[in-house]
Structure formats: C-alpha cells, structure tokens
Amino acid sequence: MAYDKFDVLTSTAYPLPTENVDTDQIIPARFLKAIERKDFDINFFRDWRFNQDGTPKAEFPLNKEIYAGSKILVGGRNFGSGSSREHAAWSVYDFGLRCVISSEFADIFKNNCLNVGVLPVQVSALFADTLFAAIMADPKTEIKVDLPNQKVTLVATGESESFVINTYKKHNMLNGFDDIDYLKNIENEITDFAKTRPF
Amino acid sequence: MANTLFDKVWDSHVVRQINDGPDVFFIDRHFIHEVTSPVAFLGLESRGNSVVYPARTFATADHNTPTINQHLPVADPLSANQLDALENNAAKHGISHWGLGDENNGIVHVVGPENGITLPGATIVCGDSHTSTHGAFGAIAFGIGTSEVEMVLSTQCIMQPKPKKMRINVNGKLGLGVTSKDVALYIIAKQTTSGATGYFVEYAGDVFEDMSMEGRMTVCNLSIEMGARGGMIAPDSKTYEYLKGRSQTPKGADWDKAMKYWDTLYTEEGAAFDEEFNYEASDIDPMITYGTNPGMGMGITKSIPTAESIEGGVATYRKSLGYMSFNEGDAMIGKEIDFVFLGSCTNGRIEDFRAFCSIVEGRQKADNVTAWLVPGSHKVVDQINAEGLDKIITDAGFVLREPGCSACLAMNDDKIPSGKLSVSTSNRNFEGRQGPGSRTLLASPLVAAASAVEGVVTDPRTILNANA
Numbered sequence: 001m002a003y004d005k006f007d008v009l010t011s012t013a014y015p016l017p018t019e020n021v022d023t024d025q026i027i028p029a030r031f032l033k034a035i036e037r038k039d040f041d042i043n044f045f046r047d048w049r050f051n052q053d054g055t056p057k058a059e060f061p062l063n064k065e066i067y068a069g070s071k072i073l074v075g076g077r078n079f080g081s082g083s084s085r086e087h088a089a090w091s092v093y094d095f096g097l098r099c100v101i102s103s104e105f106a107d108i109f110k111n112n113c114l115n116v117g118v119l120p121v122q123v124s125a126l127f128a129d130t131l132f133a134a135i136m137a138d139p140k141t142e143i144k145v146d147l148p149n150q151k152v153t154l155v156a157t158g159e160s161e162s163f164v165i166n167t168y169k170k171h172n173m174l175n176g177f178d179d180i181d182y183l184k185n186i187e188n189e190i191t192d193f194a195k196t197r198p199f
Numbered sequence: 200m201a202n203t204l205f206d207k208v209w210d211s212h213v214v215r216q217i218n219d220g221p222d223v224f225f226i227d228r229h230f231i232h233e234v235t236s237p238v239a240f241l242g243l244e245s246r247g248n249s250v251v252y253p254a255r256t257f258a259t260a261d262h263n264t265p266t267i268n269q270h271l272p273v274a275d276p277l278s279a280n281q282l283d284a285l286e287n288n289a290a291k292h293g294i295s296h297w298g299l300g301d302e303n304n305g306i307v308h309v310v311g312p313e314n315g316i317t318l319p320g321a322t323i324v325c326g327d328s329h330t331s332t333h334g335a336f337g338a339i340a341f342g343i344g345t346s347e348v349e350m351v352l353s354t355q356c357i358m359q360p361k362p363k364k365m366r367i368n369v370n371g372k373l374g375l376g377v378t379s380k381d382v383a384l385y386i387i388a389k390q391t392t393s394g395a396t397g398y399f400v401e402y403a404g405d406v407f408e409d410m411s412m413e414g415r416m417t418v419c420n421l422s423i424e425m426g427a428r429g430g431m432i433a434p435d436s437k438t439y440e441y442l443k444g445r446s447q448t449p450k451g452a453d454w455d456k457a458m459k460y461w462d463t464l465y466t467e468e469g470a471a472f473d474e475e476f477n478y479e480a481s482d483i484d485p486m487i488t489y490g491t492n493p494g495m496g497m498g499i500t501k502s503i504p505t506a507e508s509i510e511g512g513v514a515t516y517r518k519s520l521g522y523m524s525f526n527e528g529d530a531m532i533g534k535e536i537d538f539v540f541l542g543s544c545t546n547g548r549i550e551d552f553r554a555f556c557s558i559v560e561g562r563q564k565a566d567n568v569t570a571w572l573v574p575g576s577h578k579v580v581d582q583i584n585a586e587g588l589d590k591i592i593t594d595a596g597f598v599l600r601e602p603g604c605s606a607c608l609a610m611n612d613d614k615i616p617s618g619k620l621s622v623s624t625s626n627r628n629f630e631g632r633q634g635p636g637s638r639t640l641l642a643s644p645l646v647a648a649a650s651a652v653e654g655v656v657t658d659p660r661t662i663l664n665a666n667a
Binding site: 017018019020022024025028029033034035036047077078083086087089104105106107108112115116166178179180183184186189190193194197198199 | 214215217218219220221223225227234235237238241242246248252262263275277278280281284318321326327328330341342343344345346347349350353354355356357358360362392393396397423426428449456457460492511512514515518608609610617627629630631632635636
C-alpha cells in the first residue's frame with residue numbers, strides 16, 4: 001500500500017519509556033480478524049489506552065491532550081518485540097505517527113515500519129534519555145527528524161544525533177516507493193535464478 | 200575461508216546484492232495462513248500482479264480456528280470471513296490449501312515439517328514470527344510482514360539485510376525432567392528478550408545433537424523470543440530419518456541427490472561468528488517464567504529476582520510484576536493456578552503429548568484447573584490415538600481438543616479470563632497474550648502436566664522421582 005513521502009518532520013512527541021513494548025500491546029491479536037486494513041488507529045495500544053469497559057485510561061501518554069496530534073513516538077528500549085504482525089506498523093501509521101524513536105528496535109517490526117512508511121530512528125540510550133527528559137520537562141518539546149541528513153535534533157537546545165538507514169531504504173522512504181516496484185523491475189533476473197534452485 | 204551453515208544457505212539464495220542496501224533474497228517455500236495474508240492478496244490484485252510460483256506457497260488455516268466442533272460452520276462471522284478469504288485466495292491463485300477438517304490441517308509450523316515441505320538448505324518464510332521453527336532442519340526460516348508476503352507471492356523474493364551470526368553451544372547431558380523447552384527458556388533468560396536482536400543463531404553441541412527433531416523444533420521456534428531473526432541446527436541422520444518418505448520430500452534419485460547437498464550443510468572448523476556463547480546442560484533445571492516477556496524466566500525452584508538484581512529498567516520490571524500480581528522474592532512453586540494450556544507451534548507435537556501423559560497417567564486433573572489440550576495437527580491427533588495416549592488423557596480427567604493455535608494467542612474463543620493464572624506450553628507471556636488481563640507462566644509440557652494434577656505450580660521431578 002502506498003504511503004506518503006518522508007522528508008523532514010518536526011513535531012512534538014508522545015513519550016512511552018516502558019521497555020520491551022511488544023506487538024501484542026501495540027495491536028492485540030483479537031483485532032487481527034479484518035481482511036482489509038481498517039480500524040487499526042482505533043485499536044492501537046487498545047489495552048493500554050482503554051479500560052475493559054471502553055473508557056480511556058487518562059494517565060496513558062497517547063490519551064493525554066497535551067501530546068495530541070504528535071507525529072513522533074519516543075519508545076523505550078526494544079520497541080516492537082514479538083509477533084511479525086505488520087498490523088502493528090499499520091496501526092502506528094494509521095494513528096497518525098510517521099516516526100518512532102527508540103534506543104533499540106525488534107528486527108521484524110523495524111522492517112515492517114520501513115515497508116509501510118514509518119521511519120524507525122535508532123538513537124543511543126543516552127540520547128533517548130535526553131529526549132524523554134526534555135519531553136517530561138516540556139510536553140510541547142519539538143523534535144526534528146531530518147531524513148535527508150539522517151539527523152534527529154531537539155529543536156529547543158539544538159542537541160542532535162545522527163542515525164543510520166541504508167541508502168536503498170532511504171531512497172524509498174524519501175520517494176514513497178516500496179520494494180515490489182524494485183523486485184518487479186528485475187523479474188527476469190529472478191526467473192533465471194529460480195531455474196537454478198534444486199527444490 | 201571456513202564457512203558457517205548459515206552463510207552457505209544464505210549466500211546460495213542471494214539473487215542480487217544492492218550496494219548499501221538489502222539482499223534480494225530468493226524464497227523456496229512460503230507458508231500462508233488466514234491472518235497475515237488477506238491484505239497481501241488485496242495488494243497483489245490492486246497492482247494487477249499474479250502469484251508467480253503458486254507451487255512454492257502453502258496455505259493452512261490455524262490462527263483463528265475453533266478447537267471444538269470444527270465440523271460445524273465457524274460461529275464467529277469475522278473468523279469465518281477470514282477463513283473463507285484464505286480458501287478463496289488460494290483457489291483463485293492455484294495455491295494448495297489445507298482448510299478446517301482437511302487431514303493435513305494444523306498449525307503451519309507443525310504441518311510444514313510433517314508433510315516434508317520443510318527441507319534442509321531451503322529458505323522458508325511465513326507471516327508469523329515462529330517460522331524460525333523450520334530452522335531445526337537446517338533451513339533458513341523466519342517471520343515476515345504482510346508487505347513481504349505480497350513480495351513473495353508476486354516475485355518469490357524479499358529484500359533482506361543479512362543478519363549477523365551467533366552460535367550458542369550447549370554441551371553435556373540434560374538432567375531428569377529437563378526438556379528442550381527448558382533449554383530454550385534457559386538460553387532466553389540468559390540472553391534476555393532482546394539479546395539476540397540483529398542475529399541469526401546456530402545451535403550446536405551435545406544437547407542439540409542428542410535432541411529429537413521435535414525438540415529441535417521447539418528450540419528453533421523460540422529463537423525469536425530473544426530477538427533473533429531465526430535459529431538453525433545442522434542436518435544429520437535424525438533429520439534425514441524424520442524426512443524420508445514424507446509426502447512432499449524428494450523421492451528416489453532426487454532424494455539421493457538432495458542428501459549429497461544436505462551433507463555439505465554444516466559449519467566448518469574455524470568459521471567465524473560475530474558472537475558465541477557456551478552453556479552447560481547440567482546448569483539447566485525445569486524452567487518457568489514469572490513476568491511479561493519470555494526472558495523473565497528462571498529455574499522452577501528459584502524465587503523471583505529483586506528489581507535491583509536484574510539488568511534493564513526497574514520501572515519496566517516492576518510494571519511487569521505488578522501486572523502478574525507477583526512480588527520480588529516470591530517462590531513460584533506452590534502458586535495456585537487456574538488454567539493449563541498444552542499446545543501451540545512450540546509444544547503441540549507428539550513428543551509433547553507423550554511427555555504430558557508420562558506425568559498424568561494414573562493421576563487426576565486438579566479440580567481448580569481448567570485444561571486445554573490442543574494438538575498441533577490432525578496427524579498429531581492420529582498419532583495420539585494410535586499410541587493410546589487419548590485414553591490416558593481421558594482417564595486422568597482431561598479432554599483433547601481439535602488442532603489450531605488456540606490459547607497461544609487467543610484469537611479464537613480459547614481465551615484465559617482476566618486475572619486468571621495459566622501454565623502454558625506456548626511461547627509468549629506478554630500482557631493479555633492469552634486473553635485480556637490473562638497471566639501466563641511459560642513452561643514445558645512436564646511442568647504443565649505436574650501443575651495440572653497438583654493444581655499449583657509443581658516441579659515435575661517430584662512426580663518423576665515418585666514414578667521411578
């Protein structure tokens with residue numbers, strides 16, 4: 001599914017310092033029954049956002065008015081562990097987020113994010129702590145994520161750190177391309193390769 | 200230069216290397232199920248693409264299926280809709296489909312090996328993180344997202360950066376009551392839930408050589424629970440014995456030719472790994488988890504560690520214990536339980552039912568325990584019946600259900616109620632994994648069986664010693 005291009009994003013951020021946030025929290029399994037991509041924004045972090053009677057949990061950062069409309073989520077270490085469900089990355093995007101910053105991402109979640117237009121930005125543990133502290137001190141703290149220059153900056157203080165993304169994925173993200181465009185373009189090469197496989 | 204098993208299999212599947220980008224990686228075998236494939240087919244069709252190699256994709260219904268009355272129409276309309284979508288998509292694109300009631304139906308990671316679809320040296324993917332299971336056969340197997348499912352359907356390739364390499368050696372002999380599940384939970388507790396992120400693991404040493412294929416599948420299955428993309432074990436005579444004659448394995452001269460290739464699939468002396476760890480079998484006890492990720496595990500006789508004694512954040516640790524309603528320093532043995540779940544792609548194979556029966560035979564399920572025994576496939580059911588395990592199960596007050604993923608992820612009606620404590624042979628103890636508010640203790644089939652008959656968390660060695 002196509003996604004919007006990503007260039008430079010400046011936004012406030014939701015802080016979620018809990019570590020090891022798994023994809024069952026991001027989108028619980030009972031909401032995976034759809035055969036199309038819909039309602040994933042509503043069920044994003046369902047059981048952390050809402051009580052079992054459907055009322056919102058006021059203390060959960062995603063429910064706090066002060067952060068509303070943020071395009072960035074700053075998550076604790078090992079964000080997105082567990083299941084390979086791409087629904088987790090869809091729910092991040094469909095909730096209105098374009099970037100997740102963490103000191104460590106689970107592999108499959110990170111791949112899924114890149115495939116659906118969410119930029120996973122891995123920073124040092126120290127810089128993650130700096131970001132959390134800045135947001136705690138001022139919830140309106142703005143963070144600038146500059147993909148062309150691979151740099152994440154705290155706007156108020158200018159503190160920054162560079163991040164890694166491979167050239168191929170960066171090009172895709174800047175242009176809103178996906179891998180299928182690339183693969184279909186080298187179809188003959190794949191067909192020849194397939195003939196060499198023993199089984 | 201000396202090569203690793205992983206390098207040999209990976210490198211032979213690279214169609215093209217992209218400079219400062221991922222490898223274009225060819226996929227030999229692709230499993231699909233009802234939950235992570237429908238949107239991939241929508242994408243495929245909206246782009247006007249077709250399935251390029253339908254014979255390389257295999258569909259089975261498992262995640263969202265009922266485990267009772269499978270002969271009746273599926274009651275939940277959303278689940279029924281998803282199962283229909285899988286069947287229709289498979290039919291439309293010429294993909295084999297093992298739906299509910301099919302003799303080959305079952306959990307994708309159980310039926311793949313059972314039918315000889317899983318082969319050494321193959322690359323295998325599925326929209327499911329426990330695809331790592333198939334690494335037990337010396338395959339490179341890992342979970343993918345739905346975008347990648349669409350890539351495989353429409354091109355038979357995905358784009359993957361090559362992971363780093365880790366080897367985990369476990370040597371010595373396992374003690375009484377210590378199973379492959381305990382070995383895996385021990386390794387994960389040592390590595391933590393993210394310790395192997397970015398790596399592909401090879402398991403080596405006496406313990407894995409001595410292990411059955413079922414045991415190796417349990418270990419490889421759980422690789423993802425320490426963050427690894429997958430895990431694998433070099434094929435040997437046990438691998439070949441398991442595979443020979445299965446419905447989809449090569450036959451005759453093709454088998455001999457395949458064997459010649461498979462015999463080259465091992466890590467050469469002196470090959471380099473980015474990380475290597477050594478553990479001793481004698482240090483491993485029956486394991487149990489106490490928190491909300493699989494890395495929060497310990498020997499069953501131990502007490503829950505204090506927040507100060509663990510690595511990682513204290514706030515996250517206390518949140519986890521708070522969810523479980525446990526305290527630092529609590530003993531696990533003797534905690535009253537409500538549910539027992541035997542099954543899943545981790546422990547839903549014949550060996551797991553044999554282990555469970557070795558404990559419950561001649562005993563009775565405790566009155567306070569609700570037990571769900573869910574075989575991994577119809578073939579497992581047939582074998583349970585053929586070996587007379589069904590009678591042992593029934594005599595001990597248990598009921599055998601029909602195959603599926605069931606309470607491992609609780610997409611169907613098999614949900615542990617809020618607040619209830621479950622001893623589960625599955626793979627994840629995340630918050631709400633087995634149903635909103637459910638609390639999960641991961642353990643082996645032996646621990647599950649011992650706890651089911653005692654009604655409290657029980658060290659299976661007390662029963663095994665009494666049996667001896």
